[in-house]
Amino acid sequence: MRWVAFMPLRANSKSIIDKNVRNIAGRPLFAWSLEQAIASQCFDEIYVATDSPRIRKKVLDEFHPSVLVLDRSPETCTDTASTESAMLEFKQKISFDVLCLIQATSPLTHADDFIAAKRKFIEENLDSLLTAVRSKRFYWTNTGTPINYDPTNRPRRQDFAGCLMENGAFYLTRATLLEQLGSRLGGCIGIHEMAAETAIEIDDDTDWIIVEQLLLCQRLLPIRNNTMEIKAFILDVDGTLTDGGMYYGPDGEALKKFNTRDAHGLQLLRECGIKVCVISAEKSPAVKARMKKLRIDEYYQGVENKLFLLKELAKQWDIALQNIAYIGDDLSDLECLASAGLAFCPADSVSEVLRKAHYTCKHSGGNGAVREACEFILKMTNSSDQTTTKDIRQTAKLITDCDS
Structure with a gap:
């Protein structure tokens, strides 16, 4: 049928x-x-x-x-x-x-x-x-006739x-x-x-x-049944892949702090056939070098409108927005977090992002948040892993408490 x-x-x-x-x-x-x-x-x-x-x-x-x-x-x-x-x-x-x-x-x-x-x-x-x-x-009824019970034998609601x-x-x-x-x-x-x-x-x-x-x-309705299929993972850089700090070398060059475990998590996603893409509002030689080291070809820098690019990439990849996961920490990520099927944020994100995300990581940006999100997505691909549902419910309670 x-x-x-x-x-x-x-x-x-x-x-x-x-x-x-x-x-x-x-x-x-x-x-x-x-x-x-x-x-x-x-x-x-x-x-x-x-x-x-x-x-x-x-x-x-x-x-x-x-x-x-x-x-x-x-x-x-x-x-x-x-x-x-x-x-x-x-x-x-x-x-x-x-x-x-x-x-x-x-x-x-x-x-x-x-x-x-x-x-x-x-x-x-x-x-x-x-x-x-x-x-x-x-x-x-309007004429005073009971429709669904006998007033002379009024039942208890229970x-x-x-x-x-x-x-x-x-x-x-x-x-x-x-x-x-x-x-x-x-x-x-x-x-x-x-x-x-x-x-x-x-x-x-x-x-x-x-x-x-x-x-x-x-807010967790999109993933409550653990049936969502994530086909792509898009990441912010500063405050997400990095700790958001500004470091300078002896010659004044800007440096970034990345986490090795995050890199391994992204590699595990790619081995499972999940696209990995990095979008940054800034242009940084350090980030560009890191992306080359990780062999991430889908790296876009100097992006002023992240949501526009997100939608363009979804069309280019022929992937629905609901099958895309996104992680970000700041106000420039809000629209993408609202549009993606699964929205993550590091533990130290701004309050507006904390309220918007489906899942708030226990780790902060540059300190394992991305790896945590990767592991969450990998758990979702294994429908027999019931700990994911437990994690979702715990996160839902935290979000509800925050909103109230």
Whole structure:
């Protein structure tokens, strides 16, 4: 069976202007759930359909080549057009057996959710599936009639099964059902229950504030399942590969202090087929000599816009940003740290970077931070190594404590 994921994004959102491309917790709204769909490895292909050149560019900048972008007709982008109209238009262009409709307004969706929902769909031979959260609220009609409980025998909440509320995170639909009914749901319908916090869909500014705080507290979502595949590692120099100190020889030449163990870690990554690239805002003969010694050909010096170069390299290498790891320590690295799939920083980084990184190294710059990051990436390539998940959780707690 051919499983395809599909996210429709239109340009003129009404409740929150440009919400689909607006940054939430440091990333565009659409990026969160798309990233998890990629990490789940549930889909043969993942598509975004949009009427906006700006959205097209944003998606390709974030996820090329993991996500494909299609044009969306004006008729499916009006305020009154149904999502099903976009799904049916998509079906005319792309062949699939099961379609996963992903909603950008549910950024708290995890890779685990896609995996569990697909398993349920297959095992129960479903025609369609929706996502929902369990609600233990007591509901009434406008006329004062109870909907889900008996007021004369009011249950305790801990004994109350409650009911399931559709949260709109994603839907699974067979192609045959969509064609026959023109609907995302029908036939034998299954429900995948999600975490309580995913009940919030972003429809207004209040929702936005709440979800952003949740995302900030769960900044490690991209690597929580240990399913990310890192294909390239990009490094800053001063304060990362070096200790950030300024040393001068007797003739006034500027010297840099590097760590031999860092060099060995980078070599281990390259032996595993992971690209190693070094980007520096400065031009230094000492660094250039060190890169030559390490046989690192991908060395770029005097770079004023690191993010621009990062995106250009991703396109050149044909690697999605989410498959790139980055390590840096200062403000000039913030944009790259926010865009990379996995962000590291040395222990002595500036506070803004400490809050942005997914993983804060125990070692400082020039004193083993790079080697630590290399070992972390190598652990991630071995899915049987459970210590990585433990390290992630410990780091998540530290970040949450820092933010609070």
